[in-house]
Amino acid sequence: MDAAILIRKIIHVDMDAFYASVAQLDNPELQGKAIAVGGSEIRGVVSAASYEARKFGVRSAMSGAMAKRLCPHLIFVKTDFARYKEVSSAIRKIFYEYTDLVEPLSLDEAYLDVTENKKGNPSASLIATEIRLKIKERTGLNASAGISINKFVAKVASDINKPNGQKTIPPEEVIEFLEKLDVKKFYGVGKVTKEKMYRLGVFTGMDLKSKTEEFLTEHFGKSGGYYYNIVRGIQKGSVKPSRIQKSLAAERTFNENIASEIYMLERLEEIAKEVERRLLKSKIAGKTITLKIKYSDFTLQTRSKTLDMYVSAAALIMEIVKELLFQSSMKDSVRLLGISLSNLNNEKKKAAKPEKSIDVQLKLEF
Template sequence: MDSTDTADRDTFRRKIIHVDMDAFYASVEQRDDPALRGRPVAVGGAGPRGVVAAASYEARAFGVRSAMPSVTARRKCADLVFVPPRFEVYRAVSRQIHDIFAEHTDLIEPLSLDEAYLDVTENKQGVASATELAQVIRARIKAVTGLNASAGVSYCKFLAKLASDLNKPNGQAVITPRQGADFIAALPVARFHGVGPATAARMERLGLRTGADLRAQTPAFLTAHFGKAGGWYHRIARGIDTRPVQPHRERKSLGSEDTFLEDIHDLARARAEVSTLVTKVWALAARKTLRARTVVLKVKYADFRQITRSRTLSVPLGAEAEFQTLAQALLDPLFPTPQGIRLLGVTLSSLSGDEGEPPTGARQLSLW
């Protein structure tokens, strides 16, 4: 048996739980304000440029979703109650939840404030059943925070994440190794991790509508049409996902963005806004002792069309002034703008850590 076969065999022995809090931000608000309970709640800005950050299940029944413009959400639900976000509170509750995870395993991979993978193949309480352990964790979260969590249990991350969504809210589901391949065979390709609308449309044109359709294809066919992702599709269509739970997952990017009450048409105003964002992101990178080689500028126009521009250096940025120069150089060619800009964002990526050494200090400006 080669190393790949051994990895596949070991994968089916793992016990993975994906825990996902139910409507996390909105549920925290309903917990803390009894007047909001049972009502359609949206966390976000209520103004004409506001965006829904999270929606309660009562709001979701009307079609309100996260990332939806607030004006659209209001049209869908006239009784929608908007609540400004309280991220410090959400982070504090998230820490409580992760402390509960740590009572059971050290193999925790956070995906966001409200969801994480847990490898409980070997757990601190010695509970043999991952299904039972997921119930214990969910009950403990409810007792400590007053909030509901859903969970998915399986032998791999791909299926555990899918399972956590099957019986939401406040439920859990299990997909065993025996069930995995058949479950995936019936799964629409649009539900596959990494398959966005464009890829799903391309698969549709090729007659690939379900996991069974993918499983029928050769690795050569999938690679020819989807590049490196073809190998992933070939394996996952057979229920094989060898990705481990990574307790220290590397951060891929660090950024900030702002939506404006009035569209920006003037370059000077746009440059001022970008400068503010750069200062904010650089300070955050310094606090986290992260260095970056890539600067990304995000622009969303009045018609919601979105573009990004980026520059990647051969060595990490050495000073905020260099960051400012690169970000402004990405912005300037976009003017004069054909229409107003409603949102600007700045992101650092290609990150690396430097223990105890913030990304500061003078260095010759890198050119591209």
């Protein structure tokens, strides 16, 4: 089969500082200012930060207190998921004007396969530019994009010219691009893996490519095979229009830490009812119930149990949650509680075939 037939044109669209940008859009007084969505200077966790705040080191998942120390003039704003979903829906409508092969990753990013598209435009780069312009015109927000032969390279590329930019890695440049890339920029390589790779003398894609699959598997387990393939331009899986939901959860962060187990049960009852509501809305159920506990010192603990049957009712979920809560004593007062269900009855397991390595120097319109 001609290798050119296997080349896909994938766009990764990523909204710039989405939550913070929506807040600034809705409140002009916040434009150009350092803001954090979620949390407060006393407690809570930052969900997102504007680029003005990021210059001071403020990042998502950081405590509000730490963020305020780094950026004393930081402004905290409340999350508004109803508004985020509204804007996200408008953005996705734009995607569907070009292709039905849209794979949302979250409210603010998605993959699009535009190999064959509704506009008949052979250039994925031009399509990405059009999409970003339409997003700006219709929502007032900026988006960045990455364009390449598979999801991995497109996602890495989308971060290169942020904010409000795009980067195309055509087929003939993919291998060279990956070889020069610092491994810390490889999507899926976190801080711990990066440090381990550095200790092994693996600093760039070229270093990674020089290692055998056996070596990588020995040091990184199943992920070793993934790293071996990805640096060669090989990736399993295509853009999936309907992503299968793996879990469903709800959680609450409290204004004051709680130590009373009775009070915890009251809050968990509320959370379980919210989980039930979401399960019923999605028409799914799960077998594995997980209790999430975050203590006052920010340490996180999870306790899980898998049942023989699928459940969705709050009462049944609470029976297991009580068991998990009392299976061992609490180490400290609690600042957050959460319940999640996984092992859902919507899961379908399909073996994906890897796309062929792009060692052929192809000249396609990208």
